[in-house]
Amino acid sequence: MDFGVYLKSLIDKREYSYRKLATLADIDHTYISKIVVGKMGPPSPEILRKIAGPLGVSYEALMDAAGYLTSDDKDQDEDLTPTPKEEHLTFYRKVGQLSPESVAILDQQADHLLELESKIVARKNAERKAERAKKNK
Numbered sequence: 001m002d003f004g005v006y007l008k009s010l011i012d013k014r015e016y017s018y019r020k021l022a023t024l025a026d027i028d029h030t031y032i033s034k035i036v037v038g039k040m041g042p043p044s045p046e047i048l049r050k051i052a053g054p055l056g057v058s059y060e061a062l063m064d065a066a067g068y069l070t071s072d073d074k075d076q077d078e079d080l081t082p083t084p085k086e087e088h089l090t091f092y093r094k095v096g097q098l099s100p101e102s103v104a105i106l107d108q109q110a111d112h113l114l115e116l117e118s119k120i121v122a123r124k125n126a127e128r129k130a131e132r133a134k135k136n137k
Contacts (some may be wrong), residue, residue, distance in 0.1 A: 002038070003035065003041070003066050004036045004037065004038050004065070005036075006065045007022040007032070007035055007036055008036045009031075010055045010056075010057060010124070011055070013067060014054075014055060016054075017029075018032040018033050020034070021051060021054055021055070022056060024053075024054035024092065025047075025049070025050040025053075026050060027038055027047060027050055031047075032051075033041070041076050042065075042066030042067060042068075043066070045063060045068060048062040048063055048068075048115060053091075053092075054092065059114075061128045109111050
């Protein structure tokens with residue numbers, strides 16, 4: 001499936017406008033529009049990370065749909081599952097009540113957590129690859 005079509009289906013499912021998603025993800029709404037209509041290819045991993053939460057999907061699902069993941073990347077730890085959509089909505093409601101200063105602090109903390117999660121996933125994937133290589137010897 002074309003990434004623009006996939007993105008539009010996610011936006012429609014959430015009943016968001018492009019502007020609403022852009023506001024939640026802190027990106028330009030015209031950028032989203034260009035992706036949906038096919039004027040641009042899939043966004044960068046950084047943008048995918050920003051839109052995953054508001055769309056209620058995992059970063060990995062967006063990376064896969066955008067064509068960034070290899071089959072080895074898809075073999076991730078089952079313990080690291082995406083947060084249910086209802087929890088995202090509750091979280092975003094709470095964030096909407098915070099001051100801009102608090103949102104900035106939360107954003108920095110979220111970036112740090114995402115970096116840690118990436119390292120955990122990479123380490124576990126490396127361990128799995130080593131185990132597979134050891135079994136194949």
